[in-house]
Amino acid sequence: xxxxxxxxxxxxxxALILGHRNSEWTGHGPILEQDIALSNIALDLIGQARYYYxxxxxxxxxxxxxxxxxxxxxxxxxxxxxLAYLRDAWDFRNCLLVEQGNGHWGKTVLRQFFFSAYxxxxxxxxxxxxxxxxxxxxxxxxxxxxxxxxxxxxxxIRLGDGTGESHIxxxxxxxxxxxxxxxxxxxxDYEKAVALPGxxxxxxxxxxxxxxxxxxxLKTAGLERKEGEWMQKGGKQGKHTESLGYLxxxxxxxxxxxxxxxx
Amino acid sequence: MDKQYTMQxxxxxxxxxxxxxxxQGLDHKHVGSLHAADAAMAIxxxxxVYTRRMEGISIWVVESHHIHASNPDEAASFYDPANDxxxxxxxxxxxxxxxxxx
Numbered sequence: 359x360x361x362x363x364x365x366x367x368x369x370x371x372x373a374l375i376l377g378h379r380n381s382e383w384t385g386h387g388p389i390l391e392q393d394i395a396l397s398n399i400a401l402d403l404i405g406q407a408r409y410y411y412x413x414x415x416x417x418x419x420x421x422x423x424x425x426x427x428x429x430x431x432x433x434x435x436x437x438x439x440x441l442a443y444l445r446d447a448w449d450f451r452n453c454l455l456v457e458q459g460n461g462h463w464g465k466t467v468l469r470q471f472f473f474s475a476y477x478x479x480x481x482x483x484x485x486x487x488x489x490x491x492x493x494x495x496x497x498x499x500x501x502x503x504x505x506x507x508x509x510x511x512x513x514x515i516r517l518g519d520g521t522g523e524s525h526i527x528x529x530x531x532x533x534x535x536x537x538x539x540x541x542x543x544x545x546x547d548y549e550k551a552v553a554l555p556g557x558x559x560x561x562x563x564x565x566x567x568x569x570x571x572x573x574x575x576l577k578t579a580g581l582e583r584k585e586g587e588w589m590q591k592g593g594k595q596g597k598h599t600e601s602l603g604y605l606x607x608x609x610x611x612x613x614x615x616x617x618x619x620x621x
Numbered sequence: 622m623d624k625q626y627t628m629q630x631x632x633x634x635x636x637x638x639x640x641x642x643x644x645q646g647l648d649h650k651h652v653g654s655l656h657a658a659d660a661a662m663a664i665x666x667x668x669x670v671y672t673r674r675m676e677g678i679s680i681w682v683v684e685s686h687h688i689h690a691s692n693p694d695e696a697a698s699f700y701d702p703a704n705d706x707x708x709x710x711x712x713x714x715x716x717x718x719x720x721x722x723x
Contacts, residue, residue: 390655391656391657391670392666394670394673398673
């Protein structure tokens with residue numbers, strides 16, 4: 359049971375953290391139309407996170423397997439807001455990729471592309487999960503992700519195959535981000551445990567499709583994979599890069615400083 | 622923001638006029654304009670800017686410089702002569718009751 363809750367939280371944390379990162383662009387996009395486009399994606403992802411957290415809360419409150427909350431909040435009933443605002447970095451199970459800083463526009467769209475290509479395959483498979491709730495969330499979210507993938511892929515091509523300057527920026531972004539893509543397909547113990555009974559997706563089965571999609575776009579964009587590069591991991595187990603701490607400090611500030619505050 | 626990260630020539634993104642069909646059977650209506658690098662991006666931008674609240678099922682984009690407009694200074698000679706031509710309106714027919722929406 360606790361493995362399944364960990365898995366649901368992992369799915370929710372991925373969506374929330376990337377949604378929050380994207381929301382940092384709101385009001386700062388390079389052009390109004392793209393500001394709106396990325397803000398829409400941010401809202402889609404935060405919406406997905408809410409579904410996962412609502413479902414996780416339901417299961418947590420039913421079985422009493424409470425996640426660790428920040429001091430002063432132990433033992434309180436778990437809600438979607440509690441899961442988002444009252445856990446510390448080491449209890450988040452998102453991949454390292456989604457917490458990385460926005461950098462420039464090229465890095466943001468490349469991060470989105472790697473992750474959307476992953477989420478596209480993941481949700482496609484998760485629709486057949488034996489957990490009907492997860493299957494329903496995946497089916498609904500897949501339409502959103504299909505557009506995220508199209509939008510981010512076109513940007514990667516546009517910039518990779520754009521001007522000399524934009525190409526260099528995309529190569530920088532590849533240097534920054536490629537090392538975090540391995541973790542997407544490196545299952546945590548809880549993923550393995552719930553993949554066996556057909557609840558979670560067996561990541562090995564979706565990797566080939568991800569590679570085809572990514573290779574296709576990178577090739578068109580004139581960018582090269584970093585073959586043989588050491589892959590960073592640990593986010594799924596709560597071992598994060600320093601980026602997550604700064605993100606949470608901003609995202610959680612209000613609820614941590616003024617518990618239960620509403621507006 | 623770092624100077625080198627700003628877009629160097631924002632003016633190079635042309636303006637596009639956006640037309641949205643709100644539902645099957647209705648015509649595309651002009652809803653506004655936006656900037657985009659090319660037609661594919663204009664359609665995606667229009668999707669994100671103008672159809673966020675279920676406003677449409679089909680999008681047309683036309684680069685603004687392809688639109689040729691009548692000259693407002695010529696409004697008098699263009700439109701006023703139609704003022705007194707009531708016979709151009711098909712209002713002299715008796716329609717059967719069964720005919721709706723005419």
